[in-house]
Amino acid sequence: MTIIKQNSPVLFFYNDSKKWLMNISKKESLHTHIGVLKHADAIGKEYGSRLMTNKDKYVYLLEPTMYDYIMKIQHGTQIVYPKDLGYIAARAGIQDGQKILEIGTGSGSMTSFVASIVKPRGHVYTFDVDEKFMKIAEKNIRRAGVSKYVTQTNLDLKTSKEIPVTEMDVALIDLGDPWVVLPKVRQMLKGSGCIFAICPTMNQLEKLTIALIENEFTDIESTEHIIRTIAAREGKTRHSFQGIGHTTYLCFARKAFFGRKAKTTSKTVPKPKTVPKPKTATKPKTATKPKTATKPKTATKPKTATKPKTATKPKTATKPKTATKPKTATKPKTATKPKTATKPKTTKKSTKLD
DSSP states (O other): OOBOOTTOEEEEEEETTEEEEEEOOTTOEEEETTEEEEGGGTTTOBTTOEEEOTTSOEEEEEOOOHHHHHHTOOOSSOOOOHHHHHHHHHHHTOOTTOEEEEEOOTTSHHHHHHHHHHTTTOEEEEEESOHHHHHHHHHHHHHTTOGGGEEEEEOOTTTOOOOOOOSEEEEEEOOSOGGGGHHHHHHHEEEEEEEEEEESSHHHHHHHHHHHHHTTEEEEEEEEOOOOOEEOOTTTOEEOSOOOOOOOEEEEEEEOOOOHHHHHHHHHTHHHHHTHHHHHHTTTSTTHHHHHTTTHHHHHHHHHHHHHHHHTGGGTSSGGGTTTHHHHSSTTTTTTTHHHHHHHHHHHHHHHHO
16 A cells, blocks of 8 residues: 655546646645645545545545656657657567667656666666756656656767767657767667657658668668547447647667678779779770670670671682672673684584584
């Protein structure tokens, strides 16, 4: 049994839309449209008990959960809502003892939620550049009771050359241009470490996905999570008229090794080979093109290159000397042999002699 004491956090619950999260103080009172409640009346009671206001309205004294802290958080920036946080924790496998990197603390909702999971052995390292928001986040984190498990740092990881942490299990990025920090995030993540980016628009998803592939991340997944509440009452159950629609898109990925480094080193070796490629620029010696063709098949092409020697067969073009056979065409001089053909005329004469 958990008893409410001085400074104990209490959620004064009247209904879904009327609830107040406060720390108990003997000298304070809660003033609402349903009446007044004295904090002192809650001290010594068990969580779950109820108090009556001076207007005869019942209010329940509930022990706050992380959901309550997030929904009642002081907003300095747009927050990440529980419907998205739950999927982040499940998909990334966040658990006690892990080291979490967060870039973009914001109001501290995601920071508080994740710290409540990795405690007591884990830790959250969160970075931001706006001191005003960092103070609001610090207040919210302290109110959630997880300050001990969070380290806040004012550092711009977009421009800093510093690598402040390494071997992180999970990286959470809440920036307008998350692709900018991916190379640095990769250095801070352990192998197979998970990354989640908060992207309000689809254009951001597109750019981020391209950058993830370029930075050797795999298992890339983009999702949107819509939650719809139901007003369940006997004979009148229906969809609730109120609810949270689109809040953000989530992009998940894991650090992998594509083996590009080995390929690049092998590529750097042929680059000097690309120096002789200008020698292939000597290919004007088109004969060297057969060298490029020196691929054994092209080695036969030099044989075809010898065919130009057959092209020297213009000596066979000297066969036009055989074309001098038109000299044999001068054999029409042999056609003068028809003069010898006149000999048959003599034969005819011989026949006449006969």
